[in-house]
Amino acid sequence: MSETLLEIVIRSIFVSGIATMIGLAIGIPVGAALGLWKLQRKRATHGRRGRLLLLALVNTGMGLPPVVVGVFIAITLSRSGPLGFFELLYSVPAIIIAQVVLSAPLSAGITYATVASLPERFILQLRAFGANGRQVFRELLWESRLGILAAAAVGFGQVISEVGAVTIVGGNIEGSTRVMTTAIVLEARKGEFIAALGLGLVLLALVFGANLLVARFQESRR
Amino acid sequence: MKNFATLLLIFSISMTMVGCDPSKSVVTLASTTSTEDSGLFSVLAPAFEEDNPDYELRVIAVGTGEALELGRRKDADILLVHAPISEIEFIESGHGVNRKEVMRNDFVLLGPSDDPVGIASAADSIDALEMIAKAESDYVSRGDESGTHKKETSLWDEASVQPPFEGDWFISTGQGMGNSLTIASEKQAYILSDKATYLTRQDNLELSALFQGGSDLSNFYSVIEVTDASETEGAKAFSDWITSAAGKSVISGFGSDEFTEPLFIPTQE
Numbered sequence: 001m002s003e004t005l006l007e008i009v010i011r012s013i014f015v016s017g018i019a020t021m022i023g024l025a026i027g028i029p030v031g032a033a034l035g036l037w038k039l040q041r042k043r044a045t046h047g048r049r050g051r052l053l054l055l056a057l058v059n060t061g062m063g064l065p066p067v068v069v070g071v072f073i074a075i076t077l078s079r080s081g082p083l084g085f086f087e088l089l090y091s092v093p094a095i096i097i098a099q100v101v102l103s104a105p106l107s108a109g110i111t112y113a114t115v116a117s118l119p120e121r122f123i124l125q126l127r128a129f130g131a132n133g134r135q136v137f138r139e140l141l142w143e144s145r146l147g148i149l150a151a152a153a154v155g156f157g158q159v160i161s162e163v164g165a166v167t168i169v170g171g172n173i174e175g176s177t178r179v180m181t182t183a184i185v186l187e188a189r190k191g192e193f194i195a196a197l198g199l200g201l202v203l204l205a206l207v208f209g210a211n212l213l214v215a216r217f218q219e220s221r222r
Numbered sequence: 223m224k225n226f227a228t229l230l231l232i233f234s235i236s237m238t239m240v241g242c243d244p245s246k247s248v249v250t251l252a253s254t255t256s257t258e259d260s261g262l263f264s265v266l267a268p269a270f271e272e273d274n275p276d277y278e279l280r281v282i283a284v285g286t287g288e289a290l291e292l293g294r295r296k297d298a299d300i301l302l303v304h305a306p307i308s309e310i311e312f313i314e315s316g317h318g319v320n321r322k323e324v325m326r327n328d329f330v331l332l333g334p335s336d337d338p339v340g341i342a343s344a345a346d347s348i349d350a351l352e353m354i355a356k357a358e359s360d361y362v363s364r365g366d367e368s369g370t371h372k373k374e375t376s377l378w379d380e381a382s383v384q385p386p387f388e389g390d391w392f393i394s395t396g397q398g399m400g401n402s403l404t405i406a407s408e409k410q411a412y413i414l415s416d417k418a419t420y421l422t423r424q425d426n427l428e429l430s431a432l433f434q435g436g437s438d439l440s441n442f443y444s445v446i447e448v449t450d451a452s453e454t455e456g457a458k459a460f461s462d463w464i465t466s467a468a469g470k471s472v473i474s475g476f477g478s479d480e481f482t483e484p485l486f487i488p489t490q491e
Contacts, residue, residue: 079408079428089408167397171405174365174394186396189284190367191291 009202012179015092016160019099023155026100027107028148030058032141034108035115039123058112061105066098070165073098077169090171095179098165103155110154114147115140146218153214157207180206246278249456252298254369255398256327257443258283260418260485262476269472270463277456285398286369293317293448300457301446302464304369309444318446320458322465325473325486327441329373330420331433332403333412341412342432348380350433355383358391360411364402365394373441374414380438403427416441418485421477443486465489 037051075081077089077097088094118140126136141148163181170177172186180203187196257263258281267279282289282298286305292298294317302324303309312318331341331350339357344350354361363385364371378384385392393411395402399419406413407427420431445464447457463469470488477485 090405167401171401172396173405174396176390176393178396182396186366188288190287191285191289192287193291 005199005202007175008178008180008183008199009206011092012160012181012203013206015095015179016099016156019096019159020103020152020156022096022100023103023159024107024148024152026104027109027151027155028111028141030054030104031108031111031113031151032115032137032144034058034112035118035144036123036137036140038112038116039118039120055112058105058108061101062109064102064105065164066102066162067164067168069098069101070168073101073165074168089169090173090177092170092177094169095166095177098169099159099162102162102165103159106155106158107148107151110151111144111148114144114151118143149214149217153211156210161203161207246276247453247456248278248280249300249453249460250280250282250298250451251300251302251460252282252284252289252292253302254286254289254304255283255400256304256368256370256416256419257302259398259400260416260422260477262418262473262486265476266464266469266472270460270469273463273468274459277459279460285366286372287367290317293446293451296448296451299448299451299453300460301448302443303446304441304443305372306442306444308372309446312446316449318448320447320461321444322461323489324443324445324464324469325488327443327486328417328434329370329414329439329441330417330431331412331439332406332415332420332427332429333432334410334428335430337430337432339412344433346436347377347433347439351377352381352383354412355381355387358387358389360391360393360409362402362406362409362411362413363392363394364399365396366398368398369441370399370414370416377414377438403429418477421481421483421485442489 034051034055073094074089076083077086077094078084079087079089088097122143123136126139131139161181163185166179167182167185170179170182172178172182180199184196184199184203187193187199253263263281263283267281270279271277282292284292286303286308289298289301289303290308290312293301293312301318304327309321313321331347333339333341339353339359341350341353344353363374393405393409395405397405399415400423402413403415403419403423404427407429410428413429417434420427420429445461447454447461451457464473473486473488474484
């Protein structure tokens with residue numbers, strides 16, 4: 001392998017880090033809005049169907065099979081696909097797109113669960129202090145920050161460990177789209193089980209590290 | 223609790239046995255992705271089982287490197303691979319016996335149909351590779367130490383320039399033949415492929431066969447019986463069958479109707 005292990009590790013962190021952040025940027029507002037709806041469900045009646053549908057979609061999204069996401073994105077980005085002119089298939093942006101699709105529903109789902117578990121009187125109190133809708137929303141997010149941090153760690157852990165979609169849309173190209181999981185598959189296929197195991201341990205350590213960081217943060221703020 | 227755990231273990235083991243015919247012995251064959259991607263085993267396995275009703279053939283399609291490693295670990299009973307130098311090493315270190323050449327499959331250099339570098343007029347395969355390298359035209363390499371990749375490497379070794387190259391034009395995928403072909407088609411890059419996989423995949427590829435022929439573009443497959451494997455009898459049965467007239471006729475018949483030429487050419491004694 002002329003590419004160093006370190007380069008692959010750094011690329012994986014970079015790609016999955018960006019994807020997780022974009023996933024959070026999409027997932028948090030959606031999840032928080034759904035959570036807010038749950039808290040206010042007694043009064044909110046309009047648009048109920050749409051919200052139920054959205055919640056079902058988020059829950060489905062949390063269990064999306066990565067390879068199916070990979071195949072779908074590959075078809076879309078392929079030269080003969082609708083977005084072919086961007087020539088994005090087998091590039092880092094293609095991997096990021098796939099990982100965003102996988103991590104955004106997770107972020108939304110966990111944010112929703114956290115916000116929805118807040119006491120209902122919390123909103124009533126805020127309103128009593130004269131908070132407007134935007135301020136309520138901000139306060140809710142602030143109160144849910146620990147859950148959202150957990151969403152970040154779970155999302156990162158999921159996308160950096162994923163191999164099916166990344167292989168299909170990234171192509172495991174050396175020096176460009178080879179990430180830790182695809183490198184592990186390659187080493188195993190070559191019969192280099194020790195190298196595969198070594199990379200696997202580095203991957204585990206990374207996911208563990210991300211969760212440890214979040215756990216420490218959660219403990220100190222509780 | 224302990225009893226429960228034991229029961230659970232027995233249950234799960236018996237569940238994995240379901241689907242196996244207990245009267246048959248399972249022969250595990252480790253082979254390469256290029257043979258699997260072409261679909262040869264879907265014809266070969268039933269034919270072998272029909273002629274040898276005592277055995278059930280299970281095929282694990284991996285890279286040649288992993289296939290040999292499976293043999294070293296005795297996880298496979300027999301190998302069907304194509305990397306002569308590694309095969310001889312495998313046998314010399316005592317892991318296998320009875321290496322027999324089974325068939326040949328030719329390699330072909332593929333690329334965009336407009337052939338920007340003009341390899342169609344190359345003197346030989348090495349000249350063609352040199353032309354691609356000189357023009358720094360996109361080129362997809364398997365890069366997975368498979369038999370096809372080893373072939374590719376041996377061709378580059380003869381050329382005046384060798385990988386690793388600077389620049390983005392040399393794309394090393396580290397994947398099987400089928401996936402690498404898809405990537406080459408998307409990127410409109412040159413690629414060395416075995417003919418069988420190319421022919422079976424050509425309908426959904428935007429690639430043309432630009433250069434073929436010459437003895438250095440042939441791929442020789444051999445069977446090796448793994449020593450001390452769990453099913454040495456079955457391994458021998460498969461080895462004998464695939465090199466017999468019955469096995470050879472299945473190989474030469476595979477794909478002849480669909481592609482006007484056989485995908486694999488059995489070795490003549």
